Amino acid sequence: MSIKQVPFIALNRFEAGFRESFLNGVTGLFDKTQFVGGPIVAETELELAKYTRTKFAIGCANGTDAIQIALRAVGVEKNDKVLLPDMTFWATFEAVVNVGANPVTVDVNRTSCHWDIETFKQAVTQFKPKAAIMVHLYGWASPDTLEIRKYAQENGVLLIEDGAQCFGTEIKGESVYSGALIATTSFYPAKVLGASGDAGAIFTNDSQLSSKCRILINHGRTEHYSHGMIGWNSRIGAYESLFLKLSLQHIDARLESRRNAVKYYAEALRGLPLIPVLADPKVRENGYCAVAMIDPNDRPTLIQALKSAGIGYGTIYPGAMSMQAGAQGHLAGKIDHGNAHYISQAVLNLPCFAYISKEELAYVCQTVRAHFKN
Ligand SMILES: Cc1ncc(COP(=O)(O)O)c(C=O)c1O
Numbered sequence: 495m496s497i498k499q500v501p502f503i504a505l506n507r508f509e510a511g512f513r514e515s516f517l518n519g520v521t522g523l524f525d526k527t528q529f530v531g532g533p534i535v536a537e538t539e540l541e542l543a544k545y546t547r548t549k550f551a552i553g554c555a556n557g558t559d560a561i562q563i564a565l566r567a568v569g570v571e572k573n574d575k576v577l578l579p580d581m582t583f584w585a586t587f588e589a590v591v592n593v594g595a596n597p598v599t600v601d602v603n604r605t606s607c608h609w610d611i612e613t614f615k616q617a618v619t620q621f622k623p624k625a626a627i628m629v630h631l632y633g634w635a636s637p638d639t640l641e642i643r644k645y646a647q648e649n650g651v652l653l654i655e656d657g658a659q660c661f662g663t664e665i666k667g668e669s670v671y672s673g674a675l676i677a678t679t680s681f682y683p684a685k686v687l688g689a690s691g692d693a694g695a696i697f698t699n700d701s702q703l704s705s706k707c708r709i710l711i712n713h714g715r716t717e718h719y720s721h722g723m724i725g726w727n728s729r730i731g732a733y734e735s736l737f738l739k740l741s742l743q744h745i746d747a748r749l750e751s752r753r754n755a756v757k758y759y760a761e762a763l764r765g766l767p768l769i770p771v772l773a774d775p776k777v778r779e780n781g782y783c784a785v786a787m788i789d790p791n792d793r794p795t796l797i798q799a800l801k802s803a804g805i806g807y808g809t810i811y812p813g814a815m816s817m818q819a820g821a822q823g824h825l826a827g828k829i830d831h832g833n834a835h836y837i838s839q840a841v842l843n844l845p846c847f848a849y850i851s852k853e854e855l856a857y858v859c860q861t862v863r864a865h866f867k868n
Pocket residue numbers: 556557558559582583585586629631656658659679680681682692693694
């Protein structure tokens with residue numbers, strides 16, 4: 495085998511003609527000095543709404559702002575309690591604190607790595623939160639997503655869905671974003687739909703929430719110099735919008751390639767102590783991450799073997815939110831069954847990106863197999 499290394503993520507695998515289309519488009523925007531706003535932003539937002547089957551897509555500066563905007567749009571205010579999973583990316587926690595609300599971390603299920611309905615119900619009963627942020631991690635979603643939505647609605651809990659990792663993920667044939675009251679995403683370049691820089695979006699089917707988000711991302715503007723509320727500047731850039739619009743033309747092929755990579759690992763690593771984990775069968779994952787679990791005591795030596803073979807890896811994420819130094823002094827409560835902590839120690843992510851080759855996948859699997867043979 496000629497391959498001697500595989501990166502964890504490769505950002506440079508584009509379709510033929512993509513680079514030229516983007517650079518030509520940039521020249522056009524540059525010549526028209528369309529740097530912020532302009533038709534390209536509106537066109538991209540329309541395409542995003544169409545692809546995700548949501549009524550409204552509002553572009554913004556990044557995925558963290560998107561969560562803050564969604565929290566503000568639904569009416570979360572200072573000192574409100576907001577539930578979030580103990581296993582997520584830190585931005586979910588930060589967003590709650592940054593809007594002045596109080597985070598409560600709620601443990602995830604050890605098998606699905608996501609919230610389950612029983613723990614969610616327990617958290618709502620115990621903490622009576624104003625809102626909750628359900629996170630769709632790894633390109634999956636909780637198998638209990640529909641039950642959690644229903645329970646939140648029946649109990650007056652405003653449910654925001656952090657979908658930074660789930661572009662293209664479906665539940666019962668529906669885009670995850672389209673079933674949410676309000677959902678957010680990140681277009682950080684390494685995401686399934688990445689931009690040429692930082693960017694994000696909010697999705698909703700509710701016209702009032704959509705209007706409020708638009709006002710919030712643009713200095714609370716109701717007209718150019720009329721400011722109806724305190725917002726901030728979270729506008730999406732024109733070049734990022736162009737890059738997203740062009741990427742959307744190839745998203746189905748990219749999703750297929752990622753999903754195939756995840757399936758390849760599941761088959762090729764069967765029976766090993768590194769156990770690939772797929773999304774629950776109710777969920778059609780997008781292949782954002784190849785997730786596998788290993789006995790935490792065995793993880794360091796496997797990581798060493800991957801490093802020696804020039805293979806990139808991830809441990810997404812290596813710590814529970816409630817245990818972060820930055821959480822101290824902010825936590826308004828927690829439900830902790832030790833699952834998020836366990837997952838953080840046991841998880842290992844193998845290289846996964848659009849257009850990863852069969853040879854690269856085979857090299858990774860061969861290295862993992864050889865490690866366990868020795
Ligand atoms: C689950 C989750 N939430 C929020 C974010 C924040 O997105 P961004 O980096 O675009 O601010 C990310 C991305 O890193 C994420 O993975």
